[in-house]
Amino acid sequence: MSAPIRPGLHERFRRGLELSPGRTAVHTDTTALTYQDAHELALTWAGTLLSAAPEPPRAVGVLAAKGTEAYAGMLAALYAGAAVVPLHPGFPAVRTERMLRDAGVSAVVADDQGLAALRALPRDPGVPVLAPGRDAGPLRQLRPSRNLALAEPRPVAGEDVATILFTSGSTGRPKGVPVTHRSTAHYFDVLDRRYDFTPDDVFSQTFDLNFDCALFDLFCAWGAGATVRPVPAHAYRELPGFAKETGMSVWFSTPSAIALLRRMRALAPGALHGLRWSFFAGEALRADDVEDWLRAAPASRVENLYGPTELTVTVTGHRWDPRRSPGRCVNGLVPIGAVHDGHDHLLLGPDGRPVADEGELCVSGPQMTPGYLDPADDAGRFLHHRGRTWYRTGDRVRRLDDGELIYLGRLDSQVQIQGWRVEVAEIEHALRSSGAVEDAVVVAAAGPRGTELYAFYTGDARPAAELAGKLGEVLPHALVPKHFRQVSQFPLNSNRKIDRRALAASAAHGIGVG
Template identity: 35%
Template structure:
């Protein structure tokens, strides 16, 4: 049993987990794959991994790869890496193997924890890796087949892990020195190669502390775990549950496509997802009045949250507080927040979406123009942020780091350029999200916000989602606008007439396209690049 960290008002991610292990050892910490694990169970599994890492690590071991997906091994692997004093790199079996290999090589992981499902990709993954790795496979008694197939690599199976199981019961991670790193998450890069965002324990602890003060989570709560570990919002789910002795509930593959049933069957009290998941639920009749009475908190992040969706969700979860969180990976999970209010929000919203609100108490946000000068209240500009949640930068990429992590005149702190366009609020008003700076359409001297067109398209069609893009691309910006509407069928002539009544001529799309289902990335966000690719292919 670990030493109980000194209890303060808030606890960091690991101290909080260990505190829960001491005070709630028999309570459920994790439900996954149809099995339930107490805090004692989860700690022992994590300790086995931690001891194995400590036995095999070397001076160059900074990060531990976790090649596991929605399994006990995945969650224990994350904890094991952190308890051993290292950071972790989540690797996702749903990603193309080539991308996973790039992430593994770039991060320099020399030890990788692998679950049974992900092992199906292991041979293909290892075939393209030149350096030696240690692979930990807790589900596999006999690793001789892998040893003979890949003699360059080392393998630890269930039998070797069993040898440290007794020691794991007395393992005290508070005695282990730890490195500053918490994790590396890879985001899309403009060159096509993913960027590794390096977050520290101090970054995550700052967020967890701020969130603990805001959300009254208790050991009786049951939190959803809808996000893959390669999405940083998963960190909120894990450590907001585990710092309070609560239970993290991970849906099965079947429950992922029937989230409404999952909310009810799992008895969830805290829901956290991207708005697209709630939109999907609404489309399939899962968001009906009083459907989710047990929910106390309904949290959304990752993309713009429609006001109309929030209103419907509030009726479905009448006892829950709805909050819209905002924050890029580089600012550790979320850095601003807005509480939905049925009476105030419709008036405070812009482009039909819920405001992103105010910065967390420990963070600072400034809205600037293209010259990095603050804009006046009521004007739009790029959001830049600073504070203890600010990442150290992009791993092994000083050029991209210096471009995105900047200094501004008169300030000594480093700020992160979010690339997001927001409206600088007037006194007493919340900040509103307008879209991406790089999604802004420049055409015939006009600067057009796609969101202004998209909200009209949604209003006029009743579709859940619409996307407006500048096309074709010209040396001066765009030659016109193409609108995509997520619907089975579209009366283009009728829609065009109605749009012309609401938008000035320069904002009216020259072409409308309907898609029954928009392409989405691994995090559930609409994939704008994939939509634009359909135009490129046509050209």
């Protein structure tokens, strides 16, 4: 068992520094930073950030692609005792402006793309910008100086905010989620006890840095003195070669990556033989995807992880067992496992009362956020019960007989069709199992006769009557979609999850559906 870590999230990196000072902490297409190099940069940049105002910054935005500015900038923010706010330079200007304001960002670290994004804002953000080696133009520029370097990172308390992440809300505007150092300390202590990462590991990084799962990659790797290797878009075309060349041993992505790699014929038997751990999160994981993945990565252990940002990255995990797990699946989906040590959970029925076996998952424990940046967003998301506060995930789960949980879908994905309560995951599973399609996504949209089901599928185009007939053999008539559309691939959102909203909008407008 590893020794307990100090509360600051950046202490994960410092532990890696002690283990691997001369090893590579992060290796991009253009840059390799050793632990020592990244540490010295972060100390210099942190001191520069602190010199910009009489008061230490509460939050530092990092507006950069995956490069030196992004990784050293995140460390610098943490070293300065501030909350790091990872931002995507490709997001719309209005959205970026709102996130900067809502998070209370008082300084920004930027690269070329980040500077372009700042210049495109409707108004000057009015905060100093650290853009090493670049001209920030009309923006107030901070120039890093070794004379300003800190000797040590500033101390933080457990209740201090380590990072602020933004998640899309039902209102269509981003909701800020503060995550404390205490929450991340508990989270990574759980992971340290669960996994055997070493300095020899090379972690993929498929997630953008504004997505919470990127924290898993970074701080699991850095806590072990290992290397983080961002996966550029072009690498997916020949992932086995990229994985072999980089020595990749730990993979983490959304399940959508499996379908993408399958289409690119990158999952040949043994193609990813160097992987020893494979993690998937962000979407429901299918059993047949796991089996395809394991044929390509036979030496890997596979885990299905689950957790909303509000519960610090992930809060459950199921380790795939080829003998036991297939029989635990529901609608072809892999269990999400049991909640992390130190947490309690309960399931709520439609009437809002606790139920034994199936309902909305609520979790309470040390990984839970203290609340959204805007307290108005807390309404309906937190439950006070048994003298405790619980986060309502909005996810329907079933409790299996061994206590593990299985994800059934979002509460709002369950629709009423002709008086039937319809779970779209059941229809999607039936379509995949029919042998007629490769993959399927079912959405509900308003049609001429009320709410109707629309099925989007990949694979060869098939007559709608054929698909409806196959489903009619296993599903009640009301559960058979009225519309089918073949697509080459499903749209993905910025977090590389299947964009169900885009599909629903397409269905609602009748675009190519019929």
